[in-house]
Amino acid sequence: MPDARNDDNVQLGGDTRIEKTLGLQIPRCISPGHTEGELHVFVDASEKSYAAAVYWRIKLSEHESAVSLIAGKARVAPLKVISIPRLELQAALLGARLASSVLTEIELNVTRKIFWTDSRTVLSWIRSDPRSFKLFVAHRLAELEEHTTVKCWRWVPTKLNVADDATRDPPTHFDETHRWFHGPDFLRKSEDEWPQETVESERPTGEERSCTTLTLVNEEDSQVVPNVSRFSSWTRLLRSMARVLQAIDLFRVKRKVNALKQKRTANKTSSDPTWKHISKKAHTPAQKDNRKLDKNDRHPLSLNCDYIRRAETLLLLEAQKCFERETTLLREGKAVTRRSRLRKFAMEIDENGVLRLKGRIKAGKDGSFTLNRPAVLSGDSSIAKLIVRHYHVRNYEKSPTNVNGAKLTEVCRKYRLRRVICLPNAYVITNPPSRVRGFSTQYGGSAPRRSLLAEVVEGVPPTLVPAGRGDPICRAPAEGDIVLIVDPSSPRYSWPRGRIKKTYPGPDNQVRVVDVETTGGVLRRPISKIVVLVSAEATAVPCPEV
Template structure:
């Protein structure tokens, strides 16, 4: 095993500037699992890191500075062509020594493991077993940390080699030129920060502090794998044979040095914690771990209850001088007995009992939680002067901040309502409290929750917190959510004929019946609504029956005043839900018999919406509702004469045609665009003629009656 002993001549690769992909392929193609050529190959890994840091793509040529390093790396590879390494490191089965050297620099950190074996009384043989070099991370790391990384790398490699060797290892020695690392290894790892502590703990598991020794940097062979490649890298190099002092007796090795321990910045900071006991300090659970105010309150009450049970109970045992059983010598000595002594009562055996939460514990827990919330929000010292409470008149009562109002003299009002407790709405306890009120009052509206909260608490920013609580409430999300509306379709071409006169494309619909007075009898009349699909104007006609002739007469009257339509839309009768059977049958018969044929003679194209799709007739159904709303103001249960009803229909038509088609964007605009602008050139109609009273409704003058009926509508 080892790197390729006869690598190919790299002149063909040096002929041009390589790309990132080619450099990576060439560097990674070298196979050196034992790290024997680490001083040369580490430059290739550093080159890949530099190219990666430049941010170029895989097929882009490398930068000029990287090209210089690339050529130098290819030149250094030629030194490996004639390199021959003897892999036999032990000529006898006697035990030997493992010597591990570690070093680090800003470029890389490395280790080298050597086998030292005694051949005769004064001769030693040193052979390189394995080496390893790694580039430093992209993120800057201090040199002491890199030296520690190198020491950990050497520890792992020495342990792996020792486990694989069949020859007994008599001694292990680890060499480093870092005085900081030597000081760390001889110190308790728990005194350092996690980065250093974790690595020192692993080193401590495999080595002993006395196995680590210091070596000068000039005699450290691991330093060759952290610098530039040596110019004379052959089998006689120090990297393969180890430092010269390993050939000598141990007495001539580098002497241990005593280093002055100085702060390295990796030690943990020591804090002196002084505890002070206050009378108001109470243990409270972490409110962030609770999702309900009731649970937090009960948990706090249980903690208080547990503390009371853990405290030793004291009882007063009075010794009376009057009882001879307690003091038999009292009559002779007349000695005074101690008044009372305190005895700690200890139960003979532990008992188990379920103690329910009583109101005193709950009230005490609530007071502790509210006091904790105020202390965290407004501070423990002078909370009345907190900037958030600058505009509020607050007072401190029984350890709680309360808002002082002007109703202190009111009777039969709870004291908590007179002076509510002040809380910050951003605190978690206040949010849990608002959530409790929101759920307790059946997820009611904001005003209800706000009214109930302010009976006892004055929470800053209450309205916004209630709104946010309702938004986060899962119940409100489920039961108050609205379905997602489907995307609206395109308008038909008849709705977009803006260059043609009104009512060129129209729609017709019936509504009613409405009762009118004819002589002494009541008869039914139906309203016929024509709407322009382009301008959204309406035209009203009164039909005496539901026959096809009556419908066509209404169409002729509309055409005489508005012009003959080219296209007419209507439903097919199935959408008249709630209408009488006669109206449905008449519309269906009219569609099937006379209306279509006669409309064709008038050069009118009649279109019907599909059955069971009333949404397609929304263009006229919505206007029918507007007309009905306008008529409901005047008609109600009255039975006007036919002429009065006709007048009311026309006035309702005028009101509907006076509605704005678009909203006014600016307040200085005189009026909005209405359908009347397309029909009569202006929005409003003629003013009312005369002034009439409600008594005129019973008169015989139809004009006065119609005017009185229509006055509320126009108002």
């Protein structure tokens, strides 16, 4: 009790303000002659307390209504100092709980319920996703969603908020005519005269949850390619890679759906199909058993060809990391160095970044893309070894008696392996396949120690790829060059000499055949059979006078 010596309004018999409340007469009937009405809840908070008041509104005519107080409740603010927005949220939760209690006890038909607050911060929190805030705000917003909806909340100015009276000192004149018992004046008017919320820019309140994402990227495994050394089958590796890509696409779709849920606003919540009311009712044991799927009822997602092609492309890029220098030079439009293993081959990079051979066979219309432009792989790659083993086993099952040429044909139709590789229980392939060492197959017996070329070149299109182009550092022969014509049957000093009269570039603008004018006439020779002595640019420069 306050000290009587320091307060003139306090008498020995008690507080005069308390004595004035003894004569208050509040009517018990809140809805005379009406069985339905509206429930209006006002909430507010201050540094000392927070309160809520519930009013019953009935329509007497089109432009006149009656408002009565049903219940009110106030609580003292905690001793621990918290921010005013948090106290305003506590008041909103207090009003939601109080309205829920009134609805369970009242026997009248409630047409609608409206909650009023003068805190724009609380309104912005209610219209946002609770998961985007800290625990204090998130937990209370989650409980508010159980009792109310977003469209039930409206804004009211502080001067018209009757709950503000309960958070301040008691007024001097407090009787039956006070607005605490009859609600604000605008409730007795038509809805067009109710306060309207003005649009203001939202500001950070400090209650937003800061999400820090730490991503660790390994430069060696920057892609989504699994560890190849853990696979012993090319088919399993390929399908596992495809499943990883399929899972990534599913996660991206789920992330977009979650992003749409977080964009709920006051204007689109009514038409938002992603908004669902979450009920905390516990499931019965029978319902839990029904939710469990039987193993026979589970149907995994099908794996289409698009994921298989994407997986194969990523695995080829992983196997071609040993050719990063050559790929960089080709992207810059430069020729590979003399020390490169691929210096004798014409290569290009496709739209997916895969390094492929470039030959004249791609002009054919009957061959497939991989047949005309096989990918380049290194024999040291683990992926290349899995590919070779895969075709070796598959072709042995088809024709165990003639497996050598068939398995090489299958590999060469899609891939071009560089350098000699010797796999245990597999076979040896060279590029070009000119000399082969003996090997033992996986199914017993020994293969003949002879070249596989005789078994493969007969009717095998892959042997047409690639076409050797000589030293890539030198320029292509041009008209006017003085050349020697190579004749293996005669010594070099007797090779005929002449001048290039005409060149024949192919569809890829590469010169492979030329006409050489000699003393014996015009001879047509491939560029592999000529040696440039003096270029046309050098012959055009006049000799200096002595």
